[in-house]
Amino acid sequence: MDGDIRQYLLHRPPAPAADGEGDGPKPLLIAFHGRGADAAELRAKTRLERAATARGMLVAFPEGLGHGWGAGAQATKQRPDPALDVRFTEALIKHLVRTERADPDQVYVAGFSNGGSMALRMAAERPALLAGAASVSGQLPTGAAAVEPTGSVPVMVVYGADDPVRPLSGLPSPPPDPEEPILPTRSARDSAAAFAAAGGAGEPVTRAEKGYDRTVWRLGKDAPGGDRRSGGTVQLLVVDDAGHTWPGSTVPPPEGFGPVSKALDATDTILDFFTAPGLGH
Numbered sequence: 383m384d385g386d387i388r389q390y391l392l393h394r395p396p397a398p399a400a401d402g403e404g405d406g407p408k409p410l411l412i413a414f415h416g417r418g419a420d421a422a423e424l425r426a427k428t429r430l431e432r433a434a435t436a437r438g439m440l441v442a443f444p445e446g447l448g449h450g451w452g453a454g455a456q457a458t459k460q461r462p463d464p465a466l467d468v469r470f471t472e473a474l475i476k477h478l479v480r481t482e483r484a485d486p487d488q489v490y491v492a493g494f495s496n497g498g499s500m501a502l503r504m505a506a507e508r509p510a511l512l513a514g515a516a517s518v519s520g521q522l523p524t525g526a527a528a529v530e531p532t533g534s535v536p537v538m539v540v541y542g543a544d545d546p547v548r549p550l551s552g553l554p555s556p557p558p559d560p561e562e563p564i565l566p567t568r569s570a571r572d573s574a575a576a577f578a579a580a581g582g583a584g585e586p587v588t589r590a591e592k593g594y595d596r597t598v599w600r601l602g603k604d605a606p607g608g609d610r611r612s613g614g615t616v617q618l619l620v621v622d623d624a625g626h627t628w629p630g631s632t633v634p635p636p637e638g639f640g641p642v643s644k645a646l647d648a649t650d651t652i653l654d655f656f657t658a659p660g661l662g663h
Contacts, residue, residue, distance in 0.1 A: 393435075407485035410484035414496075446496075453467075471504055490656045519542060522572075531579070536655070542629075546625055575599070601616065615660050624643035
């Protein structure tokens with residue numbers, strides 16, 4: 383792809399029964415790992431394939447170039463082509479539709495941290511390609527690298543209230559990084575609200591649940607693509623006593639990333655949201 387060999391791990395659901403039941407097109411989830419990590423790390427942390435099996439879902443864990451993703455729209459020395467990973471994701475989806483019978487009407491993206499921002503970029507720039515997107519500990523880039531939502535798509539943002547790496551309030555002035563610039567970001571709430579606005583949503587409703595607060599915007603029908611998002615929502619889940627981590631994970635986070643919440647299983651929560659994007663309203 384564009385001169386690079388791109389790799390991914392693929393989880394296939396169990397083979398269909400002998401009578402052919404379950405042999406139709408399968409939902410597909412593209413899951414982006416965090417910066418400095420890889421596909422195997424995200425697979426272990428999220429156990430997405432276990433939850434996907436029960437839903438008959440394909441899960442692809444692509445490897446980012448240089449262990450990261452071009453989640454922002456600004457060219458950098460390390461990523462001179464800022465649209466490279468968007469094109470790669472599009473190509474991967476087309477490939478899996480062709481080779482694995484992925485359902486083009488049930489394609490989802492999710493990710494953690496920089497991978498979460500990549501999932502949000504795909505939802506912002508390619509809403510017609512996706513049936514839903516989710517980000518854990520990832521926000522929309524802003525400033526010169528800004529990514530703006532362009533249509534209606536169900537989105538869930540899950541964020542730790544005590545994230546010490548990428549604060550809930552965003553990184554308007556991120557620290558310099560000699561290996562790859564860390565992009566400035568909107569707050570988690572502003573990231574979700576941008577998708578709500580692009581989806582013609584009304585005022586949000588927030589309620590406290592056990593261990594987290596859930597804010598829900600209901601997508602309108604008059605926004606671009608809104609007619610096929612009936613009942614869809616944009617949701618922000620702010621998790622109490624959680625850091626830069628995947629809630630519900632059993633894999634210990636790196637030092638300095640903060641605690642992992644057990645009040646919420648992010649994997650099941652996200653896949654339930656994809657199945658019923660109005661859940662929680």
